[in-house]
Amino acid sequence: MIGWEDVYKVVVAMVPLYVALMLGYGSVKWWRIIPREQCDAINRLVCYFTMPLFTFEFTAHIDPFKMNFLFIGADTISKFIIVLVLVLWAKFSSKGSYGWSITSFSLCTLTNALVVGVPMLKAMYGPTGVDLVVQSSVVQVIWLSLLLFVLEFRRAGIEGATANIIVDDGALKPKATSATIIGSNNNNGFDDVNGGKDLEATSTTTLEIGDVGTRPPFRKLMKLVWIKLAMNPNSYGCVIGISWAFISNRWNLEMPSIVEGSISIMSKTGTGTAMFSMGIFMALQEKVIACGTSMTVFGLVLKFIAGPAAMAISCIAVGLRGDVLKVAIIQAAVPQSITSFIFAKEYGLHPEILSTAVIFGMIVSLPVLIAYYAILEFIH
Template sequence: MVPLYFALSLGYGSIKWWNILTPANHGAINRTVSRIALPLFAFKFTLNTDPYKWNYRVIAGDIIAKVLILGSLAAWTKYSSNGRYAWAITSYSLTSLTNALVMEVPLLNAMYGNWAGDLVVQLAIFQAVAWLTLLLFVLELKKALEEMIEDSFSILSLMKVVGRKLARNPNSYASLIGITWALVVNRYT
């Protein structure tokens, strides 16, 4: 864990204290991570799993927890005077989407053994396939709603815009192709 926090500290220092990275560098780094590193990372972990041996009770518990979070954030957004959809999306991603593969797998493997790390990998793969795709959809929907002109607004045109943007996002492809491949390969073993 120390190397990860050391790298994070160097990254923070290079932006805030030493002014090594410019805002143009931030954008390039973010695009590289979101378009290349994350899809390959998700694809690699998804390929090496056997979905037929997953612990479905743990995944069901994860689904219930995330649905409760979504429900409470939706109620907060609808009934609170301070509730905003942008904050609900941000709060959802902060409370329910974790960096499990980076931090939790090595930590839980050391504490409890391989079975705990395997559970975290299963949850992270399910997160990449289901929850991150849902988050990308909501973010693209929010962005498309902000860009559309009020008089030419229709659900069909909105879904076309969102669908095109999701089709260009490699994160969706990586997790879906990876889980499909894992299902096919492990079907007859």
């Protein structure tokens, strides 16, 4: 049963994140320590150095041979359910789009399990809860790698589709006009390219560009994506970490201390620098809630209702019962992954929504998770 001491432990784990957030915010907004033109460089430091090393260190120390594969299967099925729903929504709904589907997937499925999930599940279900939430974090690393692939694919498609834009008398004009794409002020300049369907945006910049048919052929597009992924250290952090976990546990090997020390010195800064970068991003926005109240509520609904609902369906489908079922549902309601914001910022896809989901999600999560725990106690 959860007591005040357990709640205090969760608060102790969460408060340092907000300290890092406020330091990042203040360094730009109040103290002017970091110039605005240098802010993107800090996010790239987190994206390409601290996060890949954090991913490697975390995955390299798990034992893949002792994982609960029924639980992992339920987690995987729940994500496939969400992917299927979002793809159908993007394809057949007039309001659907693939850019928003990517963001919605992040909101529904990606969690901050280590910071919030571990202390909460430990208080609720003891070592069993901790073990399962750590396993879900390992699997999430794989999904983050797949998310990285989708984001690179989107970026490559956008770059190919905009290749024919020319400048004439200071104005952007197309070589041939047949599609209008609404741009974004984020890093990549455009929200999405999918035959003119994805026309939502986070800004009001409208550019006439060349026919979407001028995008590179699929084979060439995939080649560009794989080249980008090959140059992205986040791709290696997951693959090498899990590979080492299998090898080390199969043959009882230990990582050389000089290698482990070199990795941990940067990886330990991962969560802190990510929150610091988020604080910087907040400082650059006109409002603290950059995405508005309605989108904040939408993100919280996806995070705390849609995600756990999909997990409940998949758990029942595979036959999970008892505490494992309860842990699976509650860990799906753990607040938003910080890494999802870092990727959103780097690839220019709704970072204002992901940052708001992280910041307010952690505040809301404590009463929500306790409510889930109380409700699930009636299930035997």
